[in-house]
Amino acid sequence: GEDVEQSLFLSVREGDSSVINCTYTDSSSTYLYWYKQEPGAGLQLLTYIFSNMDMKQDQRLTVLLNKKDKHLSLRIADTQTGDSAIYFCAETRRGGKLIFGQGTELSVKP
Amino acid sequence: NAGVTQTPKFQVLKTGQSMTLQCAQDMNHEYMSWYRQDPGMGLRLIHYSVGAGITDQGEVPNGYNVSRSTTEDFPLRLLSAAPSQTSVYFCASSRRLAENTGELFFGEGSRLTVL
Numbered sequence: 181g182e183d184v185e186q187s188l189f190l191s192v193r194e195g196d197s198s199v200i201n202c203t204y205t206d207s208s209s210t211y212l213y214w215y216k217q218e219p220g221a222g223l224q225l226l227t228y229i230f231s232n233m234d235m236k237q238d239q240r241l242t243v244l245l246n247k248k249d250k251h252l253s254l255r256i257a258d259t260q261t262g263d264s265a266i267y268f269c270a271e272t273r274r275g276g277k278l279i280f281g282q283g284t285e286l287s288v289k290p
Numbered sequence: 291n292a293g294v295t296q297t298p299k300f301q302v303l304k305t306g307q308s309m310t311l312q313c314a315q316d317m318n319h320e321y322m323s324w325y326r327q328d329p330g331m332g333l334r335l336i337h338y339s340v341g342a343g344i345t346d347q348g349e350v351p352n353g354y355n356v357s358r359s360t361t362e363d364f365p366l367r368l369l370s371a372a373p374s375q376t377s378v379y380f381c382a383s384s385r386r387l388a389e390n391t392g393e394l395f396f397g398e399g400s401r402l403t404v405l
Contacts, residue, residue: 188330215394222294222380222396223333268332276321276340277348278394282332 184271184281191287198256200284202269207250209271214243214254217266217283226254226267256286264288291316296381296397303371303404311366311400313381319395321384322364323348324356326377327399333380339364371404378402 185203192198204212210231215223229236229243229252236243242255252269266283273279297312315322323338325348335348339358353375355367364383368375378401382394 184332186332222382222398223394224396225393228393275346277335277338278323279335279349280325280333282330 184269184279186267186269186281186284188282189285189287191289192259194259194261194288194290196259198254198259198263198286198288200254200256200267200269200286202252202254202281204250204252204269204271204281206271206273206279207247209273211272212243212245212252213270213278214241214252215268215270215280217268219265223268259286259288261288261290293317294381294383294395294397296379296400298400299398300401301403303368303402305372305404307371308367308369309371309402310368311379311381311402313364313366313397314362315364315381315383315395316362317383317385317395318361319383319385320361321386322358323382323394324354324364324366325380325382326350326375327380328377336366336379368402371402373404376402376404 213228214226216226217223240257244253266285268280268283270280294315320341324336325333334350337356339345378399381397
């Protein structure tokens with residue numbers, strides 16, 4: 181299909197790991213992105229991965245990319261209450277368009 | 291630098307009215323775009339521009355017009371507002387095309403209600 185797909189909600193306990201999954205559509209996407217949206221604000225880039233990489237680690241964040249299945253995931257280690265937000269994956273399409281998924285609302289319970 | 295500035299932040303319209311959402315960026319970005327955010331739908335691309343004088347349609351362009359007469363400004367026009375256009379609108383810009391790792395910088399959003 182044409183959509184970038186994400187599950188809508190995820191709830192974890194503080195200190196646990198969070199894994200947010202995404203299925204994208206365009207196998208020619210050069211970069212794939214994770215953005216974070218805090219309440220009442222616009223989106224901010226969290227991290228990105230180049231399409232020839234399988235994994236990228238950045239402090240508590242780990243991005244895994246499975247190009248065969250067009251599957252992208254974001255793992256947040258030691259999740260904190262401050263990580264509560266909506267997380268969007270995004271892919272680039274021909275012409276430079278950036279297309280977002282529906283967003284996953286992460287709720288972190290103390 | 292102010293970044294990406296959107297005005298107004300809130301607007302209520304009646305069906306059939308017209309209005310323009312303003313977007314300005316002071317980062318000399320080539321790429322600018324408009325998204326709408328609706329619950330359960332994520333962000334959907336309305337229109338985008340890769341430079342002054344160039345615009346193109348996104349995923350949901352119907353009912354919206356744009357123009358890009360300068361690098362800094364990218365207004366979004368609703369010619370005849372409909373209740374289905376009730377949404378939060380975000381303007382975003384990038385130093386380069388997104389496919390070249392150009393990070394998108396977002397405005398704070400404009401909440402539009404059409405009665």
